[in-house]
Amino acid sequence: MARRRQIYEGKAKILYEGPEPGTLIQYFKDDATAFNAQKKGTISGKGVLNNRISEHIFTLLGHIGVPTHFIRRLNMREQLIRQVEIVPIEVVVRNVVAGSLSKRLGIEEGTQLPRTIIEYYYKDDALGDPMITDEHIACFGWASQEEMHDIADLAIRTNDFLCGLFAGVGIRLVDFKLEFGRIWDNDYGRIILADEISPDGCRLWDIESNEKLDKDRFRRDLGGEVEAYQEVARRLGLLPEGADAGAVLDLEKHRKRRGK
Numbered sequence: 612m613a614r615r616r617q618i619y620e621g622k623a624k625i626l627y628e629g630p631e632p633g634t635l636i637q638y639f640k641d642d643a644t645a646f647n648a649q650k651k652g653t654i655s656g657k658g659v660l661n662n663r664i665s666e667h668i669f670t671l672l673g674h675i676g677v678p679t680h681f682i683r684r685l686n687m688r689e690q691l692i693r694q695v696e697i698v699p700i701e702v703v704v705r706n707v708v709a710g711s712l713s714k715r716l717g718i719e720e721g722t723q724l725p726r727t728i729i730e731y732y733y734k735d736d737a738l739g740d741p742m743i744t745d746e747h748i749a750c751f752g753w754a755s756q757e758e759m760h761d762i763a764d765l766a767i768r769t770n771d772f773l774c775g776l777f778a779g780v781g782i783r784l785v786d787f788k789l790e791f792g793r794i795w796d797n798d799y800g801r802i803i804l805a806d807e808i809s810p811d812g813c814r815l816w817d818i819e820s821n822e823k824l825d826k827d828r829f830r831r832d833l834g835g836e837v838e839a840y841q842e843v844a845r846r847l848g849l850l851p852e853g854a855d856a857g858a859v860l861d862l863e864k865h866r867k868r869r870g871k
């Protein structure tokens with residue numbers, strides 16, 4: 612089979628040319644990085660779980676009218692997506708104090724916020740994704756005022772929906788990162804949700820025990836990363852009840868092991 616053309620390789624995903632114009636294939640790797648790639652590792656099976664979790668969440672968001680780039684899952688590690696022009700802004704939504712917010716302002720992790728906070732970061736690895744405001748976005752033309760209005764609206768709708776979804780399975784949605792893209796209809800640009808939503812870019816705490824079920828297990832050397840991601844998938848009903856670690860069959864790895 613002819614090799615597909617690789618469009619982009621990021622820290623956790625690869626984008627390949629899709630089967631039709633305007634589509635891409637998003638491949639989920641097991642690679643994990645933290646602290647702007649200063650810490651690197653592999654979480655075996657992560658890509659398979661994130662592909663499935665992100666598919667589930669994007670599909671549900673589509674049902675409530677949040678436009679996303681997701682078209683359909685192709686296999687264990689790949690999904691077909693719409694090609695977008697990525698807006699170079701990471702949108703972080705926070706419900707509870709944690710991570711960089713806790714460090715920056717010296718507020719204890721776990722403090723419930725009286726209202727949801729949206730923060731913007733400029734997507735630039737070389738600069739370490741610096742925090743920015745609407746003023747920078749407007750000044751440097753990274754997105755129009757109208758686009759920022761749509762982005763904030765979609766981020767809040769996504770947060771409201773996800774808070775309920777996770778609360779229903781005993782998980783507190785502490786914070787998460789979103790990315791958006793533009794699609795063009797002739798001269799008319801429209802903002803849609805892009806990238807992924809998975810435990811890689813969310814803080815998910817067990818409501819009862821506050822146990823971390825996300826990438827902080829890797830960032831903070833807590834161990835049990837795969838088990839945590841699997842627990843999220845299991846609670847969302849994406850793994851058969853009572854399934855063990857081997858239940859997420861990674862066919863690609865299996866084939867590689869057999870030398871095929």
Ligand code: 5GP
Pocket residue numbers: 701703709710711712740786787788811812813814826
């Ligand atoms: P913080 O600013 O506290 O480090 O991160 C806030 C939230 O956004 C966390 O849920 C974190 O996982 C997510 N986040 C922020 N930047 C990135 C990033 O570059 N990659 C990923 N995967 N998640 C991020």
